[in-house]
Amino acid sequence: MLLKNFRKNTTFELIYSPASGQGVRNYNWGTVLMVNATQSPYFYTMKLAIVAATRLEIQPFINALTSLATPLGADVFQWNGHTIAIWITGIGPMHTAFALGQRLPAWQPDFALQAGIAGTFRHDWEPGSVVAISREVNGDLGAEDNGQFLDLFEIGLCQPDDAPYQEKFLVNTFAGWPALPAWPLATGVTVNTVSGSAPTIARLETRYQPDIESMEGAAFHYACLVENVPFLQLRCISNYVEVRDKSKWKIGLAVKNLNEALLQQVQQLTATAAHANIVN
Numbered sequence: 001m002l003l004k005n006f007r008k009n010t011t012f013e014l015i016y017s018p019a020s021g022q023g024v025r026n027y028n029w030g031t032v033l034m035v036n037a038t039q040s041p042y043f044y045t046m047k048l049a050i051v052a053a054t055r056l057e058i059q060p061f062i063n064a065l066t067s068l069a070t071p072l073g074a075d076v077f078q079w080n081g082h083t084i085a086i087w088i089t090g091i092g093p094m095h096t097a098f099a100l101g102q103r104l105p106a107w108q109p110d111f112a113l114q115a116g117i118a119g120t121f122r123h124d125w126e127p128g129s130v131v132a133i134s135r136e137v138n139g140d141l142g143a144e145d146n147g148q149f150l151d152l153f154e155i156g157l158c159q160p161d162d163a164p165y166q167e168k169f170l171v172n173t174f175a176g177w178p179a180l181p182a183w184p185l186a187t188g189v190t191v192n193t194v195s196g197s198a199p200t201i202a203r204l205e206t207r208y209q210p211d212i213e214s215m216e217g218a219a220f221h222y223a224c225l226v227e228n229v230p231f232l233q234l235r236c237i238s239n240y241v242e243v244r245d246k247s248k249w250k251i252g253l254a255v256k257n258l259n260e261a262l263l264q265q266v267q268q269l270t271a272t273a274a275h276a277n278i279v280n
């Protein structure tokens, strides 16, 4: 939140609650602050991290930012007084976890937003549809036992409710996010290997009832939950999870729709926060 040039005894509705900073960090959304001229002014700008596995997936968004915002450096922009950083992590959970493990604690963003294309298990969902992921599960972290897959929890190396897991899932409650996402909510499963055989697909569906498959979602949820950063994962469906036929993937459509949704979400976030700049 940025409060500036306020008049004596002005009240402000807290429109944006930062995850970091000082002074107002413990207030909730909707809190009305009374600020008087004897108090030090609080200057808050939102720090937003946009996370993607590949640059290709969010290139249209980066192009839009380049024309609408002020570049502050490589992959860092200023928009409506807020700082937006683009973090390209690489494909898969390992690359994503390492990148976020380095960057989240170092930069401490107020919000993190992951955007990417994904496969869907739901044959009634259309390629090009955008969803927000409400919970994630690791799909291939465990052991094979004589042809049967056992996940970490079934082996007993982890308890289903060991923090930050909730019954095996990495749940986004959207706590700290300004509003519930405008897109349908979906369950995501994260894999190292894109599922492309009937037994693997059946195993994942039976165990976890996922709607969406990606290669980074669980790592993003895990990192944000551990670092206590409010987060949102947006995915746009590029393909069905089925026996691999890349010729059927609608990557162009998925990237287009993903980037429209991403721009809309970021505009909403920055505009809401910018509202705090308005001085009466």
Ligand SMILES: O=C(O)c1cccc(C(=O)CC[C@H]2O[C@@H](n3cnc4c(=O)[nH]cnc43)[C@H](O)[C@@H]2O)c1
Residues within 6 Å of the ligand: 053, 054, 091, 092, 116, 117, 118, 119, 120, 191, 193, 194, 195, 213, 214, 215, 216, 238, 239, 240, 241, 246
């Ligand atoms: O051409 C290939 O064989 C190939 C193999 C693995 C991945 C790719 C990608 O282009 C995926 C990039 C990116 O997209 C996400 N994604 C998209 N569809 C799926 C899916 O069905 N299952 C898992 N991940 C998917 C993923 O998050 C990657 O980052 C191409």
